[in-house]
Amino acid sequence: MIVSRLTSSLSLALSLSLITAIGFAQPAKQYEPQVGQEGKDVVWVPTPQALVEKMLDMAKVTAKDYVIDLGSGDGRTVITAAKRGAKAHGIEYNPDMVELAKRNAAKEGVSDRATFAKADLFESDFSQAQVITMFLLPSINLKLRPKILDLKPGTRIVSNSFDMEEWKPDETANAEGCSNWCTAYLWIVPAKVNGTWKLPNGELTLKQTFQMISGTLKSGNVVTPVNGKLNGEEISFTAGEGQYNGRVNGNSMDGSLKSGGKWSATRAGR
Numbered sequence: 160m161i162v163s164r165l166t167s168s169l170s171l172a173l174s175l176s177l178i179t180a181i182g183f184a185q186p187a188k189q190y191e192p193q194v195g196q197e198g199k200d201v202v203w204v205p206t207p208q209a210l211v212e213k214m215l216d217m218a219k220v221t222a223k224d225y226v227i228d229l230g231s232g233d234g235r236t237v238i239t240a241a242k243r244g245a246k247a248h249g250i251e252y253n254p255d256m257v258e259l260a261k262r263n264a265a266k267e268g269v270s271d272r273a274t275f276a277k278a279d280l281f282e283s284d285f286s287q288a289q290v291i292t293m294f295l296l297p298s299i300n301l302k303l304r305p306k307i308l309d310l311k312p313g314t315r316i317v318s319n320s321f322d323m324e325e326w327k328p329d330e331t332a333n334a335e336g337c338s339n340w341c342t343a344y345l346w347i348v349p350a351k352v353n354g355t356w357k358l359p360n361g362e363l364t365l366k367q368t369f370q371m372i373s374g375t376l377k378s379g380n381v382v383t384p385v386n387g388k389l390n391g392e393e394i395s396f397t398a399g400e401g402q403y404n405g406r407v408n409g410n411s412m413d414g415s416l417k418s419g420g421k422w423s424a425t426r427a428g429r
Contacts, residue, residue, distance in 0.1 A: 189259075189262075203232055203253075203256070204294070204340065205232060205233060205235065206232075206235065206236060206294050206319050206340060207334065207337045207338075207339065207340055207341065208235065208239075209334040209335065209336045209337040209341070210319055210334040210337055210340060210341055210342075210343055211235055211236050211239050212239065212334070213332055213333075213334040213343050214236070214292055214317040214319065214343045215236075215239060215240055215243065215290075215292075215317075217315075217317055217330055217332055217343055217345045218290045218292070218315040218317045218345065219315070220240055220243055220245050220290055221243070221244065221245065222243065222244030222245055223245075223289075224240075224245045224246070224289040224290050225245065225246050225247070225248070225287055225288050225289050225290070226240040226245050226246070226247040226248070226288065226289070226290040226291075226292065227247070227248050227249075227250065227285045227288040227290070227291050227292075228240075228247065228248070228249045228250070228291075228292045228293065229250055229280050229285070229291060229292070229293040229295060229303070230250070230251060230252075230280065230293060230294060230295055231249025231250060231251045231256075231260060231275060232249075232251060232256055232260070232294075233256065233259055233260055233263060234249055234259070234260025234261070234263045234264055234273065234275060235263070236249070236292050237249040237260065237264070237273045237274075237275065238260075238263060238264050238267050238269055238273050240273075240290075240292075241264070241267075241269035241272035241273035242267065242269060244272075245272065245290075246272050247272060247273050247274075248273075248274050248275070248276070248288075249273075249274070249275040249276070250275075250276055250278050250280060250283050250285070251275060251276070251277060251278075252277065252278070252279060252280075253277075254277045257275045257276065257277045260273075260275045261275055280295075280299070280303065281302070281303070285310075286310060286311070288310075288314065289313075289314060289315065290314070290315045290316075290317070291307070291310075291314065291315070291316045291317070292317050292318075292319075293316075293317075293318050293319070294318070294319035294320065294321075294340075295318070295321065296321060297321045297322070297323075297324070300318060300321055300322070300323050301323060301324060304323050304326060307346075307348065308326075308348060308349075308369075310348045311348065312348055312349060312350040312351075312389075312391045312392045312407065313347060313348060313391030313392055314347070314348040314391075315345065315346075315347060315348075316345070316346040316347075316348065317343055317344065317345050317346075318343070318344045318346075319340055319342075319343060320340050320341075320342050320343075321344075322344050323344075323346065325368075325369070326346065326369045326370075327369070328344040328345055328346055329345055329346055329347050329370065329390070330344070330345040331343070331344055331345075332345075346370075347370065347390055347391045348391065349367070349369060349370040349389035349390070349391065350389055350391065350392045350394070350407035351367070352365050352367055352372060352389065352394065352407055352412070353365060353366060353367040354426060354427065355426070355427040356412070356424035356425065356426055356427060357424060357425050357426075357427055358376075358378075358422065358423070358424045359423070360378055361376060361377050361378035361379070362376075362377045362378075362427075363375075363376050363377075363385070363424055364376075364377070364385075365385065367389075370388055370389045370390070371387075371388055371389075372385070372386070372387045372388065372389060372394070372396060373385060373386050373387075376398040376399075376401075383398045383399040383401075384398070384399075385397070385398045387403070389407070392406050392407045392408070393405075393406055393407075394406065394407055394412060394414070400418075401416060401417075401418065402416065402417035402418070403415075403416060403417075403422060404416075404417070405422065410425060410426040410429040411423070411424065411425045411426070411429075412424050
């Protein structure tokens, strides 16, 4: 009787040990994000791949570019940019998403060009990017807008579905083969030209509203209205019959007149 009880106890102990061993041997379930899950500032909704491609097309991403995706989620935009040969980086607050994106990049063989970091958008430095992509709420776009406008002129910004209110996009496009979240907006960060500029034969006073410019060109006693636009460092404007095209370089700009000849200007006080 004692032997029988002892045998039963040993069998039970072995069974429990085996169950425990099997439990420990099972691999941990990998993180799987759920559409609509809460994040720090937004819920997570993935950008359709068709729109990812459209956004990168609009920004003319090449292997020479450094792309930063704000709120990179599962990493698809960063990975797609890396597949085009670009160096790309994702900023994401959710650490599980960061690790998922790293795994996805490894599966696609682009870990050398696609990197990810757990960080807060508002505390991150993305001043070295030539292209910034994002799928954020309008309120966050507006909060980031001053920082974006201080980036190097010519930096390309592409947003999924949400704009920046008074700063009108330079281009809007829809992705084919896409059913939800299918609109992309592109902005080119403009040079800063607001103020007075001295020309060899006059004075150019400009008022800038994002990429749009207006003002006056004064030559002697003649004052002519000015209207034009910036495309990064490129500037074009009309003053009466004159059509001016040129490039801004900090506190100077120069270019050519459509009618022939050259023009140049330096910022007043410089």
